[in-house]
Amino acid sequence: MEAIRTYGLTKYYGKTRGIEHIDLSVQQGDFFGFIGPNGAGKSTTIRTLLGLIKANSGNAKIFGLDIAKEKEAILERIGYLPSETAFYPGMYVRDALKLSADLHRQDCREEANRLCERLQLDTGRRTDELSFGNRKKTAIVCALQHKPELLILDEPTGGLDPLMQREFFEILRERNKTGTTIFLSSHILSEIQHNCVNAAIIREGEIIASGSVAELSRTGTKRVSVRGTMDCSALSGVIDLHISQGNMDFLYSGNVQSLLRTAATGDIQDISITDPDLEEIFLHYYEKGGAEE
Amino acid sequence: MIVFRHELRQGRIGFAVWTVSIAFLLVICIFLFPEMKDEMETMGDMFSSMGSFTAAFGMDRLNFGTLIGFYSIECGNILGLGGAFFASLIGTSSLSKEEKGKTAEFLLTHPVSRIRVITEKLAAVLTQITAMNLIILVLSVLSIGIIGEDVPWKEILMMHGAYYLLQLELACICFGISSFLYRSSTGIGIGLAAMMYFINLVSNMSQQAESLKYITPFAYCEGADIISNGKLDIGLIMIGMLFACAGITTAYIRYSKKDIR
Numbered sequence: 001m002e003a004i005r006t007y008g009l010t011k012y013y014g015k016t017r018g019i020e021h022i023d024l025s026v027q028q029g030d031f032f033g034f035i036g037p038n039g040a041g042k043s044t045t046i047r048t049l050l051g052l053i054k055a056n057s058g059n060a061k062i063f064g065l066d067i068a069k070e071k072e073a074i075l076e077r078i079g080y081l082p083s084e085t086a087f088y089p090g091m092y093v094r095d096a097l098k099l100s101a102d103l104h105r106q107d108c109r110e111e112a113n114r115l116c117e118r119l120q121l122d123t124g125r126r127t128d129e130l131s132f133g134n135r136k137k138t139a140i141v142c143a144l145q146h147k148p149e150l151l152i153l154d155e156p157t158g159g160l161d162p163l164m165q166r167e168f169f170e171i172l173r174e175r176n177k178t179g180t181t182i183f184l185s186s187h188i189l190s191e192i193q194h195n196c197v198n199a200a201i202i203r204e205g206e207i208i209a210s211g212s213v214a215e216l217s218r219t220g221t222k223r224v225s226v227r228g229t230m231d232c233s234a235l236s237g238v239i240d241l242h243i244s245q246g247n248m249d250f251l252y253s254g255n256v257q258s259l260l261r262t263a264a265t266g267d268i269q270d271i272s273i274t275d276p277d278l279e280e281i282f283l284h285y286y287e288k289g290g291a292e293e
Numbered sequence: 294m295i296v297f298r299h300e301l302r303q304g305r306i307g308f309a310v311w312t313v314s315i316a317f318l319l320v321i322c323i324f325l326f327p328e329m330k331d332e333m334e335t336m337g338d339m340f341s342s343m344g345s346f347t348a349a350f351g352m353d354r355l356n357f358g359t360l361i362g363f364y365s366i367e368c369g370n371i372l373g374l375g376g377a378f379f380a381s382l383i384g385t386s387s388l389s390k391e392e393k394g395k396t397a398e399f400l401l402t403h404p405v406s407r408i409r410v411i412t413e414k415l416a417a418v419l420t421q422i423t424a425m426n427l428i429i430l431v432l433s434v435l436s437i438g439i440i441g442e443d444v445p446w447k448e449i450l451m452m453h454g455a456y457y458l459l460q461l462e463l464a465c466i467c468f469g470i471s472s473f474l475y476r477s478s479t480g481i482g483i484g485l486a487a488m489m490y491f492i493n494l495v496s497n498m499s500q501q502a503e504s505l506k507y508i509t510p511f512a513y514c515e516g517a518d519i520i521s522n523g524k525l526d527i528g529l530i531m532i533g534m535l536f537a538c539a540g541i542t543t544a545y546i547r548y549s550k551k552d553i554r
Contacts, residue, residue, distance in 0.1 A: 013552075052552070053553065054550065072404045072406050075404040078402070082398050086399065087399065088394070088396055100399075100403065103296075103403035103404065104403060104404060
Protein backbone atom coordinates (compact mmCIF):
# COMPACT_ATOMS: atom_id res chain seq x y z
CA MET A 1 0.00 0.00 0.00
CA GLU A 2 1.15 3.52 -0.72
CA ALA A 3 1.79 5.78 2.22
CA ILE A 4 1.87 8.86 -0.01
CA ARG A 5 0.54 9.23 -3.53
CA THR A 6 0.22 12.52 -5.34
CA TYR A 7 -1.47 13.10 -8.67
CA GLY A 8 -0.33 16.18 -10.57
CA LEU A 9 -0.13 18.27 -7.42
CA THR A 10 0.25 21.93 -8.39
CA LYS A 11 0.51 25.01 -6.22
CA TYR A 12 1.06 28.61 -7.26
CA TYR A 13 1.47 31.55 -4.88
CA GLY A 14 -0.26 34.14 -7.00
CA LYS A 15 1.79 34.04 -10.17
CA THR A 16 4.83 32.54 -8.48
CA ARG A 17 5.46 28.88 -9.04
CA GLY A 18 5.42 26.66 -5.98
CA ILE A 19 5.17 23.15 -7.39
CA GLU A 20 3.94 21.86 -10.76
CA HIS A 21 2.38 18.49 -11.55
CA ILE A 22 4.07 16.60 -8.75
CA ASP A 23 3.52 12.86 -9.08
CA LEU A 24 5.01 11.03 -6.14
CA SER A 25 4.60 7.52 -4.86
CA VAL A 26 5.97 6.46 -1.48
CA GLN A 27 5.31 2.91 -0.36
CA GLN A 28 4.40 2.08 3.22
CA GLY A 29 7.52 1.22 5.23
CA ASP A 30 9.81 3.10 2.83
CA PHE A 31 12.64 5.40 3.89
CA PHE A 32 12.13 7.97 1.16
CA GLY A 33 14.38 10.92 0.36
CA PHE A 34 13.10 14.11 -1.20
CA ILE A 35 16.04 16.05 -2.60
CA GLY A 36 16.27 19.56 -3.92
CA PRO A 37 17.97 22.84 -3.18
CA ASN A 38 16.30 25.69 -1.31
CA GLY A 39 13.29 27.03 -3.18
CA ALA A 40 12.85 23.91 -5.32
CA GLY A 41 9.41 23.19 -3.85
CA LYS A 42 10.13 20.62 -1.12
CA SER A 43 8.41 22.52 1.67
CA THR A 44 5.51 23.50 -0.59
CA THR A 45 4.93 19.83 -1.38
CA ILE A 46 5.03 18.93 2.31
CA ARG A 47 2.80 21.83 3.37
CA THR A 48 0.27 20.83 0.72
CA LEU A 49 0.29 17.22 1.90
CA LEU A 50 -0.30 18.38 5.48
CA GLY A 51 -3.19 20.64 4.51
CA LEU A 52 -1.47 23.88 5.53
CA ILE A 53 -1.91 25.16 1.99
CA LYS A 54 -4.37 24.13 -0.66
CA ALA A 55 -3.29 22.85 -4.06
CA ASN A 56 -4.48 24.76 -7.12
CA SER A 57 -4.91 21.49 -8.95
CA GLY A 58 -4.12 17.83 -8.54
CA ASN A 59 -4.77 15.63 -5.58
CA ALA A 60 -2.94 13.57 -3.01
CA LYS A 61 -3.69 10.61 -0.81
CA ILE A 62 -1.99 9.53 2.36
CA PHE A 63 -2.69 5.93 3.43
CA GLY A 64 -5.37 6.02 0.78
CA LEU A 65 -7.14 8.96 2.44
CA ASP A 66 -7.82 12.16 0.53
CA ILE A 67 -5.76 15.07 1.95
CA ALA A 68 -8.53 17.57 1.28
CA LYS A 69 -11.40 15.58 2.77
CA GLU A 70 -9.87 13.47 5.52
CA LYS A 71 -7.20 15.73 6.93
CA GLU A 72 -7.72 14.99 10.63
CA ALA A 73 -7.74 11.22 10.10
CA ILE A 74 -4.47 11.58 8.17
CA LEU A 75 -2.82 13.87 10.71
CA GLU A 76 -3.56 11.38 13.49
CA ARG A 77 -1.18 8.99 11.76
CA ILE A 78 1.54 11.51 10.94
CA GLY A 79 4.45 13.00 12.82
CA TYR A 80 5.74 16.20 11.25
CA LEU A 81 9.05 17.92 11.87
CA PRO A 82 9.16 21.38 10.27
CA SER A 83 12.37 22.97 9.07
CA GLU A 84 11.85 25.95 11.40
CA THR A 85 10.37 25.15 14.73
CA ALA A 86 8.46 27.65 16.83
CA PHE A 87 6.63 27.18 20.11
CA TYR A 88 4.32 29.38 22.12
CA PRO A 89 6.00 32.10 24.18
CA GLY A 90 6.69 31.34 27.81
CA MET A 91 6.08 27.63 27.33
CA TYR A 92 8.27 24.97 28.94
CA VAL A 93 9.54 22.05 26.86
CA ARG A 94 7.39 19.64 28.92
CA ASP A 95 4.31 21.83 28.21
CA ALA A 96 5.01 21.79 24.47
CA LEU A 97 5.36 17.99 24.53
CA LYS A 98 2.17 17.64 26.58
CA LEU A 99 0.23 20.00 24.29
CA SER A 100 1.33 17.99 21.27
CA ALA A 101 0.38 14.70 22.96
CA ASP A 102 -2.98 16.13 24.09
CA LEU A 103 -3.75 17.27 20.55
CA HIS A 104 -3.10 13.67 19.48
CA ARG A 105 -5.34 12.55 22.39
CA GLN A 106 -2.60 10.22 23.62
CA ASP A 107 -0.59 9.74 26.77
CA CYS A 108 2.94 9.84 25.38
CA ARG A 109 4.88 10.44 28.59
CA GLU A 110 6.80 7.18 28.53
CA GLU A 111 7.95 7.55 24.92
CA ALA A 112 8.63 11.26 25.37
CA ASN A 113 10.88 10.55 28.38
CA ARG A 114 12.74 7.89 26.43
CA LEU A 115 13.31 10.21 23.46
CA CYS A 116 14.32 13.16 25.66
CA GLU A 117 16.88 10.96 27.35
CA ARG A 118 18.35 9.79 24.04
CA LEU A 119 18.44 13.32 22.63
CA GLN A 120 19.62 14.82 25.93
CA LEU A 121 16.75 17.29 26.05
CA ASP A 122 15.99 19.12 29.31
CA THR A 123 12.19 19.38 29.60
CA GLY A 124 12.40 21.92 32.42
CA ARG A 125 13.57 24.76 30.17
CA ARG A 126 11.50 27.42 28.45
CA THR A 127 11.23 26.91 24.71
CA ASP A 128 11.97 30.58 23.98
CA GLU A 129 15.29 30.26 25.83
CA LEU A 130 16.42 27.22 23.86
CA SER A 131 19.12 27.16 21.22
CA PHE A 132 18.08 26.35 17.66
CA GLY A 133 19.36 22.80 18.12
CA ASN A 134 17.40 22.22 21.33
CA ARG A 135 14.24 23.67 19.78
CA LYS A 136 14.77 21.19 16.97
CA LYS A 137 15.11 18.36 19.50
CA THR A 138 11.83 19.44 21.13
CA ALA A 139 10.16 19.36 17.73
CA ILE A 140 11.65 15.91 17.06
CA VAL A 141 10.14 14.55 20.27
CA CYS A 142 6.78 16.17 19.38
CA ALA A 143 6.91 14.48 15.99
CA LEU A 144 7.93 11.03 17.30
CA GLN A 145 6.38 10.62 20.74
CA HIS A 146 2.96 9.44 19.54
CA LYS A 147 4.61 6.75 17.38
CA PRO A 148 3.16 7.83 14.02
CA GLU A 149 2.90 5.53 11.03
CA LEU A 150 4.35 8.21 8.74
CA LEU A 151 7.09 10.65 9.62
CA ILE A 152 7.43 13.74 7.43
CA LEU A 153 10.72 15.45 8.12
CA ASP A 154 11.59 18.77 6.51
CA GLU A 155 15.33 19.54 6.70
CA PRO A 156 15.47 17.70 10.03
CA THR A 157 19.11 18.00 11.00
CA GLY A 158 19.57 21.77 10.91
CA GLY A 159 20.99 22.87 14.24
CA LEU A 160 21.82 19.37 15.46
CA ASP A 161 25.44 18.61 16.22
CA PRO A 162 26.98 15.54 14.49
CA LEU A 163 26.52 13.28 17.52
CA MET A 164 22.86 14.22 17.79
CA GLN A 165 22.42 13.77 14.06
CA ARG A 166 23.78 10.24 14.41
CA GLU A 167 21.44 9.51 17.32
CA PHE A 168 18.52 11.01 15.43
CA PHE A 169 19.11 8.84 12.36
CA GLU A 170 19.57 5.83 14.61
CA ILE A 171 16.10 6.51 16.05
CA LEU A 172 14.72 6.90 12.53
CA ARG A 173 16.23 3.61 11.39
CA GLU A 174 14.74 1.86 14.45
CA ARG A 175 11.34 3.32 13.66
CA ASN A 176 11.66 2.38 10.02
CA LYS A 177 12.44 -1.22 11.01
CA THR A 178 9.20 -1.35 12.98
CA GLY A 179 7.25 -0.29 9.90
CA THR A 180 7.19 3.50 10.09
CA THR A 181 7.31 5.19 6.69
CA ILE A 182 9.81 8.01 6.61
CA PHE A 183 9.65 10.89 4.16
CA LEU A 184 12.88 12.84 4.52
CA SER A 185 13.19 16.14 2.73
CA SER A 186 16.70 17.48 2.57
CA HIS A 187 19.24 19.31 0.50
CA ILE A 188 22.03 17.41 2.29
CA LEU A 189 22.61 14.59 -0.15
CA SER A 190 24.74 12.46 2.15
CA GLU A 191 21.76 12.20 4.53
CA ILE A 192 19.66 10.77 1.72
CA GLN A 193 22.40 8.51 0.38
CA HIS A 194 23.22 7.02 3.78
CA ASN A 195 19.68 6.52 4.99
CA CYS A 196 17.13 6.37 2.21
CA VAL A 197 16.08 3.45 0.05
CA ASN A 198 14.15 5.47 -2.51
CA ALA A 199 14.29 9.12 -3.46
CA ALA A 200 12.92 11.80 -5.75
CA ILE A 201 14.72 14.86 -7.01
CA ILE A 202 12.78 18.09 -7.32
CA ARG A 203 13.91 21.01 -9.40
CA GLU A 204 12.08 24.31 -9.82
CA GLY A 205 8.83 22.80 -8.62
CA GLU A 206 8.98 19.66 -10.77
CA ILE A 207 10.09 16.11 -10.08
CA ILE A 208 12.98 15.49 -12.44
CA ALA A 209 13.93 12.00 -11.31
CA SER A 210 12.70 9.38 -8.89
CA GLY A 211 13.49 5.78 -8.04
CA SER A 212 15.72 3.84 -5.71
CA VAL A 213 18.81 5.63 -4.52
CA ALA A 214 20.87 2.86 -6.18
CA GLU A 215 18.97 3.34 -9.45
CA LEU A 216 19.36 7.09 -9.35
CA SER A 217 23.09 6.57 -9.05
CA ARG A 218 23.13 4.63 -12.31
CA THR A 219 22.88 7.59 -14.60
CA GLY A 220 25.52 6.66 -17.17
CA THR A 221 27.58 9.49 -15.81
CA LYS A 222 31.05 8.62 -14.53
CA ARG A 223 33.46 10.46 -12.33
CA VAL A 224 36.79 10.57 -14.20
CA SER A 225 39.96 11.37 -12.28
CA VAL A 226 43.18 11.71 -14.27
CA ARG A 227 46.76 12.11 -13.05
CA GLY A 228 48.40 13.88 -15.96
CA THR A 229 46.86 15.89 -18.78
CA MET A 230 44.59 15.25 -21.71
CA ASP A 231 42.74 17.55 -24.10
CA CYS A 232 39.02 17.38 -23.26
CA SER A 233 37.96 20.24 -25.51
CA ALA A 234 36.75 17.89 -28.26
CA LEU A 235 34.82 15.66 -25.85
CA SER A 236 31.11 16.26 -25.41
CA GLY A 237 29.46 15.42 -22.06
CA VAL A 238 32.17 16.83 -19.81
CA ILE A 239 30.92 18.79 -16.82
CA ASP A 240 32.28 19.93 -13.50
CA LEU A 241 35.86 19.97 -14.89
CA HIS A 242 38.61 20.76 -12.37
CA ILE A 243 42.29 21.00 -13.34
CA SER A 244 44.94 21.47 -10.70
CA GLN A 245 48.64 20.63 -10.33
CA GLY A 246 48.73 18.02 -13.07
CA ASN A 247 45.44 16.43 -12.06
CA MET A 248 42.12 16.52 -13.91
CA ASP A 249 38.75 15.65 -12.50
CA PHE A 250 35.38 15.75 -14.25
CA LEU A 251 31.96 14.15 -14.67
CA TYR A 252 31.54 12.47 -18.04
CA SER A 253 28.26 11.44 -19.64
CA GLY A 254 29.47 11.00 -23.24
CA ASN A 255 30.67 8.05 -25.30
CA VAL A 256 33.19 5.88 -23.42
CA GLN A 257 35.12 5.01 -26.65
CA SER A 258 35.68 8.71 -27.34
CA LEU A 259 36.90 9.20 -23.77
CA LEU A 260 39.38 6.34 -24.05
CA ARG A 261 40.66 7.52 -27.47
CA THR A 262 41.16 11.02 -26.10
CA ALA A 263 42.85 9.65 -22.99
CA ALA A 264 45.22 7.59 -25.18
CA THR A 265 46.49 10.73 -26.88
CA GLY A 266 47.14 12.49 -23.58
CA ASP A 267 50.04 12.40 -21.14
CA ILE A 268 48.49 10.26 -18.44
CA GLN A 269 50.14 8.45 -15.54
CA ASP A 270 46.95 7.17 -13.95
CA ILE A 271 43.19 7.23 -14.60
CA SER A 272 40.18 6.12 -12.57
CA ILE A 273 36.61 5.92 -13.85
CA THR A 274 34.05 5.45 -11.05
CA ASP A 275 30.35 5.85 -10.32
CA PRO A 276 29.75 9.30 -8.88
CA ASP A 277 28.23 9.80 -5.42
CA LEU A 278 24.74 11.18 -4.99
CA GLU A 279 25.96 14.73 -4.76
CA GLU A 280 27.43 14.39 -8.21
CA ILE A 281 24.30 12.68 -9.50
CA PHE A 282 22.30 15.58 -8.18
CA LEU A 283 24.55 17.98 -10.04
CA HIS A 284 24.14 15.83 -13.13
CA TYR A 285 20.35 16.10 -12.96
CA TYR A 286 20.50 19.81 -12.37
CA GLU A 287 22.94 20.43 -15.19
CA LYS A 288 20.86 18.24 -17.46
CA GLY A 289 17.68 20.05 -16.51
CA GLY A 290 19.34 23.38 -17.06
CA ALA A 291 20.62 22.33 -20.48
CA GLU A 292 17.13 21.26 -21.54
CA GLU A 293 15.69 24.71 -20.96
CA MET B 294 -11.27 21.63 24.61
CA ILE B 295 -7.48 21.47 24.40
CA VAL B 296 -7.14 24.55 22.20
CA PHE B 297 -9.60 26.42 24.44
CA ARG B 298 -7.60 25.62 27.60
CA HIS B 299 -4.37 26.43 25.81
CA GLU B 300 -5.73 29.81 24.68
CA LEU B 301 -6.85 30.74 28.19
CA ARG B 302 -3.45 29.73 29.54
CA GLN B 303 -1.63 31.74 26.88
CA GLY B 304 -3.79 34.80 27.47
CA ARG B 305 -3.84 34.72 31.25
CA ILE B 306 -1.29 37.49 31.80
CA GLY B 307 -2.93 39.88 29.34
CA PHE B 308 -6.30 39.08 30.84
CA ALA B 309 -5.07 39.73 34.38
CA VAL B 310 -3.36 43.00 33.45
CA TRP B 311 -6.38 44.41 31.60
CA THR B 312 -8.90 43.23 34.21
CA VAL B 313 -6.88 44.60 37.13
CA SER B 314 -6.22 47.90 35.33
CA ILE B 315 -9.84 48.54 34.37
CA ALA B 316 -11.18 47.37 37.73
CA PHE B 317 -8.61 49.47 39.61
CA LEU B 318 -9.52 52.65 37.70
CA LEU B 319 -13.22 51.95 38.12
CA VAL B 320 -12.91 51.35 41.86
CA ILE B 321 -10.77 54.51 42.28
CA CYS B 322 -13.43 56.48 40.44
CA ILE B 323 -16.19 55.13 42.67
CA PHE B 324 -14.18 55.90 45.81
CA LEU B 325 -13.72 59.47 44.59
CA PHE B 326 -17.46 59.97 44.23
CA PRO B 327 -18.30 60.94 47.87
CA GLU B 328 -15.61 63.63 47.80
CA MET B 329 -16.69 64.97 44.43
CA LYS B 330 -20.43 64.62 45.02
CA ASP B 331 -20.95 68.14 46.40
CA GLU B 332 -18.64 69.75 43.86
CA MET B 333 -20.36 67.90 41.04
CA GLU B 334 -23.72 69.39 42.01
CA THR B 335 -22.33 72.89 41.46
CA MET B 336 -20.31 71.88 38.42
CA GLY B 337 -23.30 70.20 36.80
CA ASP B 338 -24.49 73.48 35.29
CA MET B 339 -21.06 74.09 33.81
CA PHE B 340 -20.84 70.58 32.33
CA SER B 341 -24.29 70.92 30.79
CA SER B 342 -23.47 74.18 29.03
CA MET B 343 -20.40 73.24 26.99
CA GLY B 344 -22.23 72.88 23.68
CA SER B 345 -21.14 70.03 21.46
CA PHE B 346 -18.72 68.71 24.05
CA THR B 347 -21.63 68.32 26.49
CA ALA B 348 -23.69 66.50 23.88
CA ALA B 349 -20.78 64.32 22.88
CA PHE B 350 -20.61 62.77 26.34
CA GLY B 351 -24.35 62.97 27.06
CA MET B 352 -23.70 65.34 29.95
CA ASP B 353 -26.73 67.47 29.08
CA ARG B 354 -29.03 64.67 30.20
CA LEU B 355 -27.17 63.39 33.25
CA ASN B 356 -26.90 64.67 36.78
CA PHE B 357 -23.32 64.50 37.97
CA GLY B 358 -24.45 64.87 41.54
CA THR B 359 -26.06 61.40 41.50
CA LEU B 360 -24.03 58.22 41.68
CA ILE B 361 -25.51 56.81 38.48
CA GLY B 362 -24.95 60.07 36.57
CA PHE B 363 -21.33 60.21 37.72
CA TYR B 364 -20.89 56.46 37.17
CA SER B 365 -22.26 56.48 33.64
CA ILE B 366 -19.87 59.25 32.51
CA GLU B 367 -16.67 58.50 34.41
CA CYS B 368 -16.85 54.76 34.93
CA GLY B 369 -18.66 54.26 31.63
CA ASN B 370 -15.77 55.78 29.70
CA ILE B 371 -13.20 53.67 31.57
CA LEU B 372 -15.15 50.46 31.07
CA GLY B 373 -16.15 51.43 27.54
CA LEU B 374 -12.71 52.29 26.25
CA GLY B 375 -10.74 49.82 28.37
CA GLY B 376 -13.10 46.97 27.61
CA ALA B 377 -13.25 47.86 23.92
CA PHE B 378 -9.44 47.91 23.65
CA PHE B 379 -9.11 44.58 25.44
CA ALA B 380 -11.84 42.92 23.39
CA SER B 381 -10.44 44.25 20.11
CA LEU B 382 -6.91 43.20 21.00
CA ILE B 383 -7.74 39.62 21.90
CA GLY B 384 -10.11 39.41 18.94
CA THR B 385 -7.57 40.52 16.36
CA SER B 386 -4.71 38.50 17.79
CA SER B 387 -6.62 35.27 18.34
CA LEU B 388 -6.08 33.71 14.91
CA SER B 389 -3.33 35.91 13.48
CA LYS B 390 -0.89 35.32 16.36
CA GLU B 391 -0.41 31.73 15.18
CA GLU B 392 1.09 32.89 11.90
CA LYS B 393 2.87 35.86 13.41
CA GLY B 394 4.55 33.59 15.97
CA LYS B 395 4.98 30.80 13.39
CA THR B 396 3.09 28.42 15.67
CA ALA B 397 0.35 27.74 13.10
CA GLU B 398 2.55 25.06 11.58
CA PHE B 399 2.75 23.38 14.99
CA LEU B 400 -0.95 23.64 15.81
CA LEU B 401 -2.46 22.84 12.43
CA THR B 402 -0.33 19.78 11.73
CA HIS B 403 -1.94 18.05 14.68
CA PRO B 404 -5.22 16.17 14.22
CA VAL B 405 -7.44 19.12 14.97
CA SER B 406 -9.73 20.62 12.34
CA ARG B 407 -9.57 24.30 11.54
CA ILE B 408 -13.26 24.58 12.42
CA ARG B 409 -12.45 23.24 15.88
CA VAL B 410 -9.52 25.63 16.23
CA ILE B 411 -11.74 28.59 15.27
CA THR B 412 -14.55 27.48 17.60
CA GLU B 413 -12.31 26.94 20.60
CA LYS B 414 -10.37 30.15 20.04
CA LEU B 415 -13.63 32.10 19.74
CA ALA B 416 -14.92 30.44 22.91
CA ALA B 417 -11.70 31.46 24.69
CA VAL B 418 -12.10 35.08 23.56
CA LEU B 419 -15.73 35.21 24.71
CA THR B 420 -14.89 33.49 28.00
CA GLN B 421 -12.16 36.03 28.79
CA ILE B 422 -14.50 38.94 28.04
CA THR B 423 -17.28 37.39 30.13
CA ALA B 424 -14.96 36.71 33.05
CA MET B 425 -13.50 40.22 32.92
CA ASN B 426 -16.95 41.81 32.92
CA LEU B 427 -18.18 39.67 35.81
CA ILE B 428 -15.13 40.52 37.92
CA ILE B 429 -15.48 44.21 37.16
CA LEU B 430 -19.23 44.19 37.88
CA VAL B 431 -18.73 42.48 41.24
CA LEU B 432 -15.94 44.88 42.24
CA SER B 433 -17.98 47.92 41.14
CA VAL B 434 -21.04 46.85 43.11
CA LEU B 435 -18.89 46.11 46.16
CA SER B 436 -17.21 49.50 45.87
CA ILE B 437 -20.55 51.29 45.63
CA GLY B 438 -21.65 49.44 48.77
CA ILE B 439 -18.40 50.35 50.56
CA ILE B 440 -18.84 54.10 49.94
CA GLY B 441 -22.32 53.82 51.45
CA GLU B 442 -24.40 54.44 48.36
CA ASP B 443 -27.43 52.42 47.32
CA VAL B 444 -26.68 50.25 44.33
CA PRO B 445 -28.88 51.33 41.39
CA TRP B 446 -29.14 47.70 40.27
CA LYS B 447 -31.25 48.17 37.17
CA GLU B 448 -29.15 50.96 35.66
CA ILE B 449 -25.84 49.37 36.66
CA LEU B 450 -26.80 45.99 35.20
CA MET B 451 -28.10 47.57 31.99
CA MET B 452 -24.96 49.66 31.56
CA HIS B 453 -22.62 46.77 32.26
CA GLY B 454 -24.73 44.56 30.02
CA ALA B 455 -24.47 47.09 27.19
CA TYR B 456 -20.69 47.37 27.58
CA TYR B 457 -20.45 43.58 27.66
CA LEU B 458 -22.35 43.40 24.37
CA LEU B 459 -20.12 46.16 22.94
CA GLN B 460 -17.05 44.12 23.79
CA LEU B 461 -18.56 40.97 22.32
CA GLU B 462 -19.41 42.83 19.12
CA LEU B 463 -15.95 44.35 18.73
CA ALA B 464 -14.24 41.06 19.60
CA CYS B 465 -16.29 39.18 17.00
CA ILE B 466 -15.64 41.79 14.29
CA CYS B 467 -11.93 41.74 15.13
CA PHE B 468 -11.98 37.93 15.15
CA GLY B 469 -13.20 38.07 11.57
CA ILE B 470 -10.46 40.57 10.68
CA SER B 471 -7.92 38.33 12.43
CA SER B 472 -8.58 35.55 9.93
CA PHE B 473 -7.12 37.75 7.15
CA LEU B 474 -4.00 38.84 9.01
CA TYR B 475 -0.57 37.30 8.85
CA ARG B 476 1.37 39.75 10.97
CA SER B 477 0.99 42.02 13.98
CA SER B 478 -2.59 43.04 14.67
CA THR B 479 -2.30 45.30 17.71
CA GLY B 480 -2.67 48.53 15.76
CA ILE B 481 -5.76 47.31 13.94
CA GLY B 482 -7.50 46.27 17.16
CA ILE B 483 -6.74 49.48 19.06
CA GLY B 484 -7.46 51.56 15.96
CA LEU B 485 -10.87 49.99 15.38
CA ALA B 486 -11.94 50.42 19.02
CA ALA B 487 -10.77 54.06 19.09
CA MET B 488 -12.46 54.78 15.77
CA MET B 489 -15.77 53.39 17.03
CA TYR B 490 -15.48 55.51 20.17
CA PHE B 491 -14.89 58.73 18.22
CA ILE B 492 -17.60 57.91 15.70
CA ASN B 493 -20.00 57.81 18.63
CA LEU B 494 -18.78 61.21 19.89
CA VAL B 495 -19.28 62.69 16.44
CA SER B 496 -22.76 61.18 16.09
CA ASN B 497 -23.67 62.69 19.48
CA MET B 498 -22.36 66.13 18.51
CA SER B 499 -24.02 66.56 15.13
CA GLN B 500 -27.52 65.67 14.04
CA GLN B 501 -26.24 65.33 10.48
CA ALA B 502 -23.92 62.56 11.65
CA GLU B 503 -26.56 60.86 13.78
CA SER B 504 -26.85 57.93 11.38
CA LEU B 505 -23.32 56.94 12.43
CA LYS B 506 -24.83 55.53 15.60
CA TYR B 507 -25.88 52.49 13.56
CA ILE B 508 -22.22 51.70 12.95
CA THR B 509 -20.71 52.11 16.38
CA PRO B 510 -21.49 49.84 19.33
CA PHE B 511 -20.79 52.73 21.70
CA ALA B 512 -24.17 54.14 20.60
CA TYR B 513 -26.14 51.55 22.57
CA CYS B 514 -23.91 52.07 25.61
CA GLU B 515 -24.84 55.74 26.06
CA GLY B 516 -25.43 56.08 29.80
CA ALA B 517 -27.68 59.11 29.27
CA ASP B 518 -29.98 57.13 26.95
CA ILE B 519 -30.02 54.02 29.12
CA ILE B 520 -30.84 55.97 32.28
CA SER B 521 -33.39 58.34 30.75
CA ASN B 522 -35.17 55.56 28.77
CA GLY B 523 -34.85 52.96 31.49
CA LYS B 524 -34.06 50.36 28.85
CA LEU B 525 -31.50 49.34 26.27
CA ASP B 526 -31.91 50.21 22.59
CA ILE B 527 -32.68 46.73 21.29
CA GLY B 528 -32.68 47.95 17.67
CA LEU B 529 -29.09 49.17 17.86
CA ILE B 530 -28.07 46.07 19.78
CA MET B 531 -29.56 43.83 17.10
CA ILE B 532 -27.62 45.70 14.41
CA GLY B 533 -24.47 45.30 16.50
CA MET B 534 -25.07 41.59 16.94
CA LEU B 535 -25.51 41.26 13.18
CA PHE B 536 -22.04 42.82 12.76
CA ALA B 537 -20.76 40.33 15.35
CA CYS B 538 -22.31 37.40 13.49
CA ALA B 539 -20.81 38.69 10.24
CA GLY B 540 -17.38 38.77 11.91
CA ILE B 541 -17.72 35.21 13.17
CA THR B 542 -19.01 33.91 9.83
CA THR B 543 -16.15 35.64 8.02
CA ALA B 544 -13.65 34.01 10.36
CA TYR B 545 -15.06 30.53 9.73
CA ILE B 546 -15.20 30.95 5.95
CA ARG B 547 -11.83 32.64 5.57
CA TYR B 548 -9.71 30.71 8.08
CA SER B 549 -10.96 27.29 7.06
CA LYS B 550 -9.69 27.94 3.51
CA LYS B 551 -6.66 30.07 4.31
CA ASP B 552 -3.17 29.17 3.14
CA ILE B 553 -1.03 29.15 6.25
CA ARG B 554 2.28 30.97 5.86
